[in-house]
Amino acid sequence: MNWRLVLGLVLAAAAVAIGASLWRQRDGGATPQQAGRSDYTLHDFQLIALDAEGRESFTLSAPKLTRDPSAKTLDLATPLFTIPPRAGSDGKPWEVRSKTAWVSAKGDEIRLRGDVAATSIDGDGQPIRMDTQQLNVFPDAKRATSDVAVSVKQPGLILNGYSMDAKLDARLVQLRNVKARYEK
Known part of the structure; x- marks a missing residue:
């Protein structure tokens, strides 16, 4: 299997997991930009x-x-x-x-x-x-x-x-x- 394909799949899975985690942890309207982080x-x-x-x-x-x-x-x-x-x-x-x-x-x-x-x-x-x-x-x-x-x-x-x-x-x-x- 092509290493780039494997890397792409791993990165896509990580992005989905991070996005889901951030969605669950979001703070009622305060964005990172507003918080200065x-x-x-x-x-x-x-x-x-x-x-x-x-x-x-x-x-x-x-x-x-x-x-x-x-x-x-x-x-x-x-x-x-x-x-x-x-x-x-x-x-x-x-x-x-x-x-x-x-x-x-x-x-x-x-x-x-x-x-x-x-x-x-x-x-x-x-x-x-x-x-x-x-x-x-x-x-x-x-x-x-x-x-x-x-x-x-x-x-x-x-x-x-x-x-x-x-x-x-x-x-x-x-x-x-x-x-x-x-x-x-």
Whole structure:
């Protein structure tokens, strides 16, 4: 049996069960929006977001997700995002971790905050790592930006700078006020 069909059936059954539970527990007219709460919370989950063409935009796993019902945005605790390369590209995926994150309603912008670390493998098979306190990722465009201090590390090279603009597929990183340190 196709795993997607099984997953779809399981998700549909879960949605019906959750809907029935919420219907039984509703509070005589007070909606989550009126009460200022999230409309749902997920714990220890994995989610695959698709772009407009139905291709994987990113995969997300985290211990907690809450959804703002009015803005339809997501707030996350200690997330792990996996951002695949463009379709047809031979690039490697990026793994991005942080203390917190916010995902836009359309899933086209991710704002990561606190101890952000992005890792991947370059074209030569060498590891590459970006560390910062704030990172904005645009998964469909395969782009990342930051306006604060950023450190980019590869074997033998450490770059420190500000105002980063990175093209994730090309592994091209632009920094301002760069200081480079070469190591053996």
